[in-house]
Amino acid sequence: MEQLKALCELHGVSGREEAVRSYIIEKIKDKAEVKVDALGSIIAKVKGKKRAVKKVMADAHMDEVGFIVTYITSGGMLKFTAVGSISESVMLARRVVFSNGTVGVISTKPVHMLSADEKSKFPEEEALYIDIGAKSFEEASAKVGLGDCAVFDEPYEQLGDLVISKALDDRVGCWGLVDIINSDPEYDFYAVFSVMEEIGHGARTATFAVDPDYAVVLESTTAADIAGVPDDKKVCYVGKGAAALFMDRGTLYNKDLFDKVLETAKEKNIPCQVKSYVSGGNNAAGIHQTGDGVKTITLSVPCRYIHSASCVASVSDVKAVRDLAKAMIMKMASGEIE
Amino acid sequence: MSDLKQLLKELSEADGLGGILDALEVAEQHLKKYASVRREGNNLVGEMKGKSDYTVMLDAHIDQIGMVVTAIKKGFLRVANVGGIDRRMLAAMRVNIHGKRTVTGAFCSTPTHLGNVDKAKNIEDMYIDTGLGEKASEVISVGDRVTFRQSFSDLSGTCVTGKSLDNRAGCAALIRCAKTLSGKELPCNVVFLLSDAEEINGSGAKTRAFSVDPDEAVAVDVSFGNAPDIEPEKTGVLGDGAMLGVSPLLAKNVTDALKSAAVKSGAKFQYEVMGGKTATNADHIALTRQGVPTGLLSIPLRNMHTPVEVVDLADVESVATILSTYILSK
Known part of the structure; x- marks a missing residue:
């Protein structure tokens, strides 16, 4: 999984996806006609063995959640806000890194100095700051400017079938889509590697440009299959296959297509589970409402501790999403789905 | 230096x-x-x-400072702190679990759909995810030590972090x-x-x-x-x-x-x-x-x-x- 590791370790906060974009273009440029749209999304026209009957677009987003510097204090500390949704509960005492290599830490008052009330209360984001070790505004400004973005500075680790990384959301989707492009697909299709999903762009502009009949979103989604959570709130399970969505907070998915996903998984023997809780949202919300409408499905990699420095997913699920996405793209492109 | x-x-x-x-x-x-x-x-x-x-x-x-394993439940660990630990920082934090071999774990973080996460849980009410499932007990025992998993890094000037x-x-x-x-x-x-x-x-x-x-x-x-x-x-x-x-x-x-x-x-x-x-x-x-x-x-x-x-x-x-x-x- 070297390519997944490489993808996860790249910096790509929403709107700053350059490194991820260059990496992906390098990996697909021999297999597809590649262009980059005005906002930075990659639109790749993938050549299959046969011409597609229906136009299919597959989407994975390149961006990840992170932090943007909003102010530098006279003492050299950086005030910031989150880009995308990051809970204060996973910010404290985390190390972050800027794309120029500058390392900082999200600082906290020592536990010894907290009042009884403070001990259990998460501080508001605006009370937090990043310490890069600078002792003055001038020293900090020489390294970091307003608008610069940082990501969690935690290594990618593989532990058996599990991987742990800051950016599994959604480099697992990017990995799958790159792999499909390079797998000698049966039919032509469009692959979109989109920008700014975490701030709600919804791949609208790329979808408008492609104008597909069908769309397949390769994503990651919250898995709450952890101790202490009741079964009906576990959402989906790490290691039990691709999660198929019938509804999330952005999309009520086409029922026939959803059924087709389950049928296809069975037919191809691809591990698949149904996401059993309605929460979250992804690019499907934007895609299915673009132009005159696009029939859309989402296949997600179950991911624990999503939007933190330590997202956890299973390699076998990452592969299941890739395999099921490919099978669905080809079925849609072949015209066999009405 | x-x-x-x-x-x-x-x-x-x-x-x-x-x-x-x-x-x-x-x-x-x-x-x-x-x-x-x-x-x-x-x-x-x-x-x-x-x-x-x-x-x-x-x-x-x-x-x-660190922690010690107090219970093992289907691959998830309960721990007690050794020394003063700020429980507000633990969610999604990576740790080393010093079992028969050293295992990487991460503190479970409560997903937002499960409601109010404004209050930090007591450390004894949190879990560490070992990723090992039922096999955890083969490697980890009650009493094993748990430490923060963090590398050392340069900061600006002569400051360092770790x-x-x-x-x-x-x-x-x-x-x-x-x-x-x-x-x-x-x-x-x-x-x-x-x-x-x-x-x-x-x-x-x-x-x-x-x-x-x-x-x-x-x-x-x-x-x-x-x-x-x-x-x-x-x-x-x-x-x-x-x-x-x-x-x-x-x-x-x-x-x-x-x-x-x-x-x-x-x-x-x-x-x-x-x-x-x-x-x-x-x-x-x-x-x-x-x-x-x-x-x-x-x-x-x-x-x-x-x-x-x-x-x-x-x-x-x-x-x-x-x-x-x-x-x-x-």
């Missing part, structure tokens, strides 16, 4: 908690180049002989002092004590101070560094040098000697005045046997008891310089 950085990196990244002796091993490899070393329990004692029978003991605790800089920064200062003193004719015996269990009850310093039976002692630890959300009078400023402890509990003659050494050597220092106990090993050493005149030097450190502690290497160097000058001036 790059030697010091490398030394502190090695010490920081090694673990030392309740019988895990990786950090002690690292310290031993360095200290034995300059002093005759031996282990006493989970403590490291290094000796350098001097011209007189007078013995000065320099102490830095080498243990770190886990366990409390008190590996102090250990590094002692080893630097030993290096400076090595090969020199010493006016007195010097004992370097890298002590265990400060974060629990100071038993390392208590028992070793008893066995070493020094004539005087200096404890080296970390103290609160300046930060925007802390009153300045409660902190030392990173980069402004060693914090010289002043307290009724500390011996005035030792404190004065440390101050003279700072002035003589030109090492930067700042005062840390306390009204009574110092919450360091100095409290224990001073009360050993019939009493040991004891001084205290501290290194200002930010984010104490987190995996992202921050110190300025220049302050570690200041402490080392003051200590070696103080010894040579006996």
Whole structure:
């Protein structure tokens, strides 16, 4: 999984996806006609063995959640806000890194100095700051400017079938889509590697440009299959296959297509589970409402501790999403789905 | 400074908690180049002989905060803290679980769909995800130690960040002092004590101070560094040098000697005045046997008891310089 590791370790906060974009273009440029749209999304026209009957677009987003510097204090500390949704509960005492290599830490008052009330209360984001070790505004400004973005500075680790990384959301989707492009697909299709999903762009502009009949979103989604959570709130399970969505907070998915996903998984023997809780949202919300409408499905990699420095997913699920996405793209492109 | 950085990196990244002796091993490899070393329990004692029978003991605790496994439930662990831990930072934090082999784990983070996460849970109500499922019990047992999993890194200037800089920064200062003193004719015996269990009850310093039976002692630890959300009078400023402890509990003659050494050597220092106990090993050493005149030097450190502690290497160097000058001036 070297390519997944490489993808996860790249910096790509929403709107700053350059490194991820260059990496992906390098990996697909021999297999597809590649262009980059005005906002930075990659639109790749993938050549299959046969011409597609229906136009299919597959989407994975390149961006990840992170932090943007909003102010530098006279003492050299950086005030910031989150880009995308990051809970204060996973910010404290985390190390972050800027794309120029500058390392900082999200600082906290020592536990010894907290009042009884403070001990259990998460501080508001605006009370937090990043310490890069600078002792003055001038020293900090020489390294970091307003608008610069940082990501969690935690290594990618593989532990058996599990991987742990800051950016599994959604480099697992990017990995799958790159792999499909390079797998000698049966039919032509469009692959979109989109920008700014975490701030709600919804791949609208790329979808408008492609104008597909069908769309397949390769994503990651919250898995709450952890101790202490009741079964009906576990959402989906790490290691039990691709999660198929019938509804999330952005999309009520086409029922026939959803059924087709389950049928296809069975037919191809691809591990698949149904996401059993309605929460979250992804690019499907934007895609299915673009132009005159696009029939859309989402296949997600179950991911624990999503939007933190330590997202956890299973390699076998990452592969299941890739395999099921490919099978669905080809079925849609072949015209066999009405 | 790059030697010091490398030394502190090695010490920081090694673990030392309740019988895990990786950090002690690292310290031993360095200290034995300059002093005759031996282990006493989970403590490291290094000796350098001097011209007189007078013995000065320099102490830095080498243990770190962490956790201990209290229960295993289908691959998820319950833990209790060893030392003070800020429970607000634990969600999604990575840890090393010291089982039959070292396993990477992460604290479970409550997904937002499960409702209010405004309040941090008590540590005993949190779980650590081992990723091992039912197989966890084959590798991990109740009582196994758990430590923060964090590498060391440079920050701006001479600042660095890592886990366990409390008190590996102090250990590094002692080893630097030993290096400076090595090969020199010493006016007195010097004992370097890298002590265990400060974060629990100071038993390392208590028992070793008893066995070493020094004539005087200096404890080296970390103290609160300046930060925007802390009153300045409660902190030392990173980069402004060693914090010289002043307290009724500390011996005035030792404190004065440390101050003279700072002035003589030109090492930067700042005062840390306390009204009574110092919450360091100095409290224990001073009360050993019939009493040991004891001084205290501290290194200002930010984010104490987190995996992202921050110190300025220049302050570690200041402490080392003051200590070696103080010894040579006996």
